[in-house]
Amino acid sequence: MEHKITALRVQKRNPNRVNVYLDGSFAFGLSRIVAAWLRVGQTLSDEKIATLQAEETREAAYQSALRFLNYRPRSEAELRSKLEGKGFEPSVIDATLQRLVEEGWVCDDRFARAWVESRKASRPRSRRLLALELRRKGISEENIQRAVADLEDTELAYQAALRYARRLEGLDYATFYRRLAGFLERRGFAYGTVVATVRRVWEEIRATHDTTT
Incomplete structure (x- = not known):
């Protein structure tokens, strides 16, 4: 069946969307980018309407993904989870992620390094x-x-310890050790790395203190 477009009206609350009227009645809404080629007087088949609505769904998923990326970079898996939460079908999500990867918006290798x-x-x-x-x-x-690949736990532990040790100034060694060691263990460092790092930072603090007194 053929349907005639009798009006195209920009939505008052969302100027990025257009209401499509067929045969004198409201039929559906489309994003302006999807509706860009439509004209009043044009006829649409049922098949073409279905194609438009499918394209609208894909565009909605794409724009939703871009909004998520606007907050912070995300992995493909994170975006998939977000889009699933929005109710998009797996095929739509797959197409959206492929588009985002091809356009450079999503790259798991870059995300991991960052x-x-x-x-x-x-x-x-x-x-x-x-x-x-x-x-x-x-x-x-x-x-x-x-x-x-290029990370060393020894250096990572040292950098973490230096920051935290500022809170521990003036403590005796036993208390200093207990608190800093506990902090480093919570950051995932192995026992040997923790012991060596605490000792190194303590000795540096003491050396600095001795040179200033």
């Missing part, structure tokens, strides 16, 4: 814990190993 660099700069933790965090975000083992 995640590691961010952690190093703000909240250092062990390679093991960083890898675990990335696995939870759905990053492949190959991308994880590339992201953590």
Whole structure:
């Protein structure tokens, strides 16, 4: 069956959407990008209407994904979970993710590297814990190993300890050790690394104190 477009009206509450009227009655709404080629007087078959609505669904999923990415970078698995939560069908999600990857909006390898660099700069933790965090975000083992390849737990533990040790100034060694060691253990560092790091930081603090008194 053929239907004639009798009106195209921009929605008052959302100027990025257009109401489509067929045969004198409201039929459905479309995003402006999907409705861009439509004209009043044009006829649409039932098949073409179904195609338009499918395209509208794909565009809605794409725009939804871009909004999620606007808050912060996300892995493919995170985006898939978000889109599933919005009720999109698996085929639509697959097509959306493929489009995002092709356009460079999503790249798990880049995401993993950026995640590691961010952690190093703000909240250092062990390679093991960083890898675990990335696995939870759905990053492949190959991308994880590339992201953590150049990391050394000795240096990560030292950087983490330096930040935390500022809170422990003036404490005796036993209390200093207990608190800093506990902190490093929670960050995923092995016992040997923790012991060596606490001793190193304590000795540096004492040396600095001795030179200033």
